[in-house]
Amino acid sequence: MTTATIRDVARKAGVGVGTVSRVINGSPAVSQATRQKVLDAIETLDFSPNLVARRLSLGKTQTIGVIVPYFTNPSVVERLRGVVSVIAASDYDMVLFDVETVVRRETCLRDVPRRRQVDGLLIVSLELTDEEVDRLDRSDIPTVLVDARHPDLNQVIVDNVQGGYIATKHLIELGHRRIGYISDFLNDPFNSPVRDRYTGYYKALAEVGISLRPDYHRQALHGRDEARKMTHDLLDLQDPPTAIFAYSDTQAIGVLEAARERALNVPADLSVIGFDDIEAAEYLNITTIQQALFDSGVRGSKLLLELMSASFPTPRKILLPTKLIKRRTTASPREVAG
Amino acid sequence: MTTATIRDVARKAGVGVGTVSRVINGSPAVSQATRQKVLDAIETLDFSPNLVARRLSLGKTQTIGVIVPYFTNPSVVERLRGVVSVIAASDYDMVLFDVETVVRRETCLRDVPRRRQVDGLLIVSLELTDEEVDRLDRSDIPTVLVDARHPDLNQVIVDNVQGGYIATKHLIELGHRRIGYISDFLNDPFNSPVRDRYTGYYKALAEVGISLRPDYHRQALHGRDEARKMTHDLLDLQDPPTAIFAYSDTQAIGVLEAARERALNVPADLSVIGFDDIEAAEYLNITTIQQALFDSGVRGSKLLLELMSASFPTPRKILLPTKLIKRRTTASPREVAG
DNA sequence: CTGAAAGCGCTAACAA
């Protein structure tokens, strides 16, 4: 079936295409009678305006691009849920770019703005280089970062330093002195949260005069299994930590697995605290640091929508707080509790 | 910054727009010298073709629409991961339509095809009425259903009857005779998996002469908490079930919660089996029926890609099997194991 | 091999 065009409607209704366009777009400058004729023609032809043509003519795509890395990461998905919830309710379509490789990252970041594919861009959990930001600026496509920082861009971020601090402090207050931290690679230039949480960890330790033990910090690629292995390494130490702070809940689950493999009782033998408060953390009763994942997506897309209707003079930053959620994987260490 | 157009490039290179177009599209009918001139102009102007214009001209959107209900549902997300993985690697953009309300369902299903927004449509876990399918057919946009059935459409589905059967059979073989089933509403016209799994449950019971006890089947809206409540109802019965088959892992988690609230030991006091094998099921060691969630997304999008390049004479159906994953929430009932 | 020109379906400015 070949779809009806505005021209077919015009012919059928015996009017010009301009008039049809006016009716479609609800212009008041059409007489009741003509409007009705056009409406009838639209009805019988089952006409609906071709969006692509409309977009070209308007110079607007009515589309928001969302770039996410690792669609496999539960916290990214949770943010995305927030994004979806507001975009679905808006007049915009949402096109999703999943970035898993460096090549794809580059093509997305370069081509999407340049080809005028989208009216606005939301970038989730992906840190940009200055050069990339420059190019973005030049394309003047409104852009908002969620869970990623850059001085020149609008962003919704979480206070990771505070989160790392709270987590570590919680363990210290329970009486732990030997506290490990397992995380993604600290030197990943695109992952500031890892560093920030580490900073918080460090701050809390320093505050009470516990000196940093480099061997208590392990890093690897993100993942449950990697975390499991790092935990074993940590527990193989002469004087192993009595508590482990995991960079993410996913990793905390790996820690728990390692503990189980060694028949270690959590929290009696080993305290574990995660980060994110994903759903699984609740199921598994993992003590964790909650960050507003869903909400960060909501706030980010709302900010973008605002930005698209009226650009701000200077980039706006929204900082979301974190919160300790005490559950069953943390307790005082044996030597203290006993 | 106003982006360069093909005309700017043509002027700069001193050629016609047609030639530029040929270069962009890799037509061999351009001399090496001209090609180089054009390439240079493109380079200096940082030109990239406007996608919307290209789409209008070609009459193709280079876009695949994906309609999903309940982006909150972990198994839907898992399928989506599969979809994303193949679309991201193709030349198509993916636009995501999240459908949470009836109104949105209707607008999506009606407008997306009619407005020529997409070249192909993937519908996940959403069952269509005949009328909706008719309209889809008339729009002749290639469509594939994932986890949803319809006689006239291409589809990737899972053998839910078999899954329900396997689950129930497993419990029977462990010695259970009083087996409950908690699920979404059976009479939801858009949710055939609920009915199918129920059919499997029924078949397995009938096979060994256990008569169906209506009070052993509870239904409610999907959700963990609803499942928790249904479980309490079941356990309040005079002779409560010794095993519960939950329609989904999410619901199985609710069952587990109820058991914990009653200080019931799982699996000693109560066996629980779920369905889907989402990640949480693994963490929580829930015995479940695995279905190829990710794979269903992969298969569905590949089928769609195929369909878009050459339509099939008759709708294709891919049936994915299910598999029992034994973990720690099922065991023989006390009276038998005793 | 290359340029000119006619669309793709719509919007909006301009006349009438």
Add this chain to the structure above:
DNA sequence: TTGTTAGCGCTTTCAG
């Protein structure tokens, strides 16, 4: 109030 027309930026004949 309405019809006509010139684009939007690209692709693709059709001549040459």
